[in-house]
Amino acid sequence: xxxxxxxxxxxxxxxxxxxxxxxxxxxxxxxxxxxxxxxxxxxxxxxxxxxxxxxxxxxxxxxxxxxxxxxxxxxxxxxxxxxxxxxxxxxxxxxxxxxxxxxxxxxxxxxxxxxxxxxxxxxxxxxxxxxxxxxxxxxxxxxxxxxxxxxxxxxxxxxxxxxxxxxxxxxxxxxxxxxxxxxxxxxxxxxxxxxxxxxxxxxxxxxxxxxxxxxxxxxxxxxxxxxxxxxxxxxxxxxxxxxxxxxxxxxxxxxxxxxxxxxxxxxxxxxxxxxxxxxxxxxxxxxxxxxxxxxxxxxxxxxxxxxxxxxxxxxxxxxxxxxxxxxxxxxxxxxxxxxxxxxxxxxxxxxxxxxxxxxxxxxxxxxxxxxxxxxxxxxxxxxxxxxxxxxxxxxxxxxxxxxxxxxxxxxxxxxxxxxxxxxxxxxxxxxxxxx
Ligand code: SF4
Ligand code: SF4
Numbered sequence: 256x257x258x259x260x261x262x263x264x265x266x267x268x269x270x271x272x273x274x275x276x277x278x279x280x281x282x283x284x285x286x287x288x289x290x291x292x293x294x295x296x297x298x299x300x301x302x303x304x305x306x307x308x309x310x311x312x313x314x315x316x317x318x319x320x321x322x323x324x325x326x327x328x329x330x331x332x333x334x335x336x337x338x339x340x341x342x343x344x345x346x347x348x349x350x351x352x353x354x355x356x357x358x359x360x361x362x363x364x365x366x367x368x369x370x371x372x373x374x375x376x377x378x379x380x381x382x383x384x385x386x387x388x389x390x391x392x393x394x395x396x397x398x399x400x401x402x403x404x405x406x407x408x409x410x411x412x413x414x415x416x417x418x419x420x421x422x423x424x425x426x427x428x429x430x431x432x433x434x435x436x437x438x439x440x441x442x443x444x445x446x447x448x449x450x451x452x453x454x455x456x457x458x459x460x461x462x463x464x465x466x467x468x469x470x471x472x473x474x475x476x477x478x479x480x481x482x483x484x485x486x487x488x489x490x491x492x493x494x495x496x497x498x499x500x501x502x503x504x505x506x507x508x509x510x511x512x513x514x515x516x517x518x519x520x521x522x523x524x525x526x527x528x529x530x531x532x533x534x535x536x537x538x539x540x541x542x543x544x545x546x547x548x549x550x551x552x553x554x555x556x557x558x559x560x561x562x563x564x565x566x567x568x569x570x571x572x573x574x575x576x577x578x579x580x581x582x583x584x585x586x587x588x589x590x591x592x593x594x595x596x597x598x599x600x601x602x603x604x605x606x607x608x609x610x611x612x613x614x615x616x617x618x619x620x621x622x623x624x625x626x627x628x629x630x631x632x633x634x635x636x637x638x639x640x641x642x643x644x645x646x647x648x649x650x651x652x653x654x655x656x657x658x659x660x661x662x663x664x665x666x667x668x669x670x671x672x673x674x675x676x677x678x679x680x681x682x683x684x685x686x687x688x689x690x
Contacts, residue, residue: 305374308343308351312381312397315339319396319661320389323503327672329663335396336405344399349455353378353393354400354488355446357430358437365438382488386495390502393492394482395661400451404471404479405662411521412476419523422484424639430487431631439624440573440617445487478521482660493657503654503661506671510651516665517652524658525665528650540644547640555633562629566622570614573621579614582607 315335322331343349356379363371382393394401429444436442446452450467453459459467473480482489496502505516505525517525532540570576578600584591600610654665666672 304347305351305372308347309374309377311342312378315397316381316385316392319392320385323392323395323661323663324389324501327507327663327666329666332396332661332663333405336402339397340399340402340406343397344403344451344455349399349449349452351375351378352446352449353382353398354486355443355449357488357491358433358443358445361434361437362443382492383495386492386499388500389661390496390499390656391489391492391660394489395663399455400449400486401479401482401660403451403454404474404481407471407474408478408521410476411478411519413518413523414477416523419483420639420643424635425484426486426490427635428632429485430490431628431635433487435624435627435631436569436572439620440570442573444572450481478523479660483522483658496659497657499656502656503659503663505652505654505665506669507675508671510653511671512651513670514652515668515670516654519665519668520654520659521664522658522660522662524655524660525652526647526649526655527652529646529648531648532646536646540646544641544644547637547644551633551637554636555630558629558633559626560629562625562627562632563622564625566625567618569625569628570618570621573614573617575610576614576617579607579610582610 315338318335319332322328322335343352351374356375359371359375360379363369382397385392433444436444448463448466450463450470453464454467470480510528512528514527517527571580574596578596581594581597582600585593585597600607
């Protein structure tokens with residue numbers, strides 16, 4: 256049975272892409288026992304539905320900013336994210352999706368014939384604009400992928416910082432891969448490997464349902480594993496949030512350094528106070544920085560070469576390369592089993608020579624895509640290393656602007672927050688009492 260895979264951030268907008276692949280390469284097979292597969296794509300929605308989605312996105316972003324920054328209400332944020340999960344997740348079936356919209360934008364940049372629908376542009380830009388103004392409020396109250404993980408994060412296990420830093424590179428690498436794959440071949444990795452969309456549509460492929468289930472199980476103990484260690488759009492938002500005009504502030508007044516907020520945050524987003532660096536630490540920090548800068552050209556060239564060599568292997572994810580390879584195997588080895596795609600190709604009397612030429616061109620393109628990806632990974636590693644060499648000076652617990660998803664969990668644990676709301680008097684902790 257041929258399995259259709261959604262290959263776009265907004266499925267209806269990529270119907271042209273799917274149509275091209277399915278119409279030109281694999282017409283519907285006419286096998287007597289062929290069962291038409293259940294589509295994994297939601298039905299195309301009309302103009303007014305898209306306008307409604309865009310309007311609701313805007314309203315939800317405004318509300319999330321208000322709840323996170325002004326009212327500072329965890330409960331309101333929770334109910335907003337529950338609504339978003341139901342609407343953008345289960346009712347709209349994860350489509351339109353800001354996370355996947357990255358690929359539509361990347362594809363449009365290299366394909367003049369592809370016009371990104373206005374809804375997709377809105378879903379791509381609005382959360383970024385809000386992140387620049389008020390932090391990652393999209394993640395706290397609007398994104399259905401974030402919401403489904405937020406619902407299961409009930410046991411908070413802090414993971415070691417080195418794991419956090421190491422896995423924190425993955426979303427950036429994934430972002431680079433998704434952009435490069437979309438731009439060079441129209442392959443939409445984020446949608447193909449979206450772990451939760453199968454839940455939203457009640458019909459995902461078994462592998463991705465298993466992966467999604469695994470992430471949700473891990474998410475019971477380790478907050479939002481997809482957001483922190485995979486989401487490419489989250490990486491973009493974290494960069495914007497890092498320079499945002501305002502952000503969630505912990506505490507709302509002077510910090511009494513009790514550390515309760517850090518224990519409450521399931522996302523490891525609260526940084527403790529730091530001591531002033533000694534002269535020796537400052538010198539060793541500078542030395543590490545010099546080493547990183549010295550290693551940068553080597554890393555860039557090395558990973559570019561690796562990417563160039565891996566290009567043909569990466570192109571194996573493309574449909575035309577897979578089909579050409581299958582047909583070649585069948586031609587060389589009569590015992591090689593056929594598959595639905597090759598049967599359909601033959602039934603449609605497809606041009607195998609042309610397919611082979613296309614596949615070779617795709618492989619060639621992917622060599623350069625591999626170089627781009629290698630350079631990107633090198634830059635990500637260098638950027639992370641530089642940030643680790645820098646030492647932040649702070650005398651209170653603060654929310655890391657990039658990592659904080661504005662969920663509001665820590666609000667309920669902060670004694671200063673309670674004192675501000677008149678619930679309790681300000682306690683004396685660690686011998687300090689600040690009015
Ligand atoms: S990090 Fe990504 S998946 Fe998580 S809430 Fe933000 S946009 Fe959604
Ligand atoms: S609001 Fe930010 S710092 Fe507070 S618990 Fe949520 S993610 Fe952590």
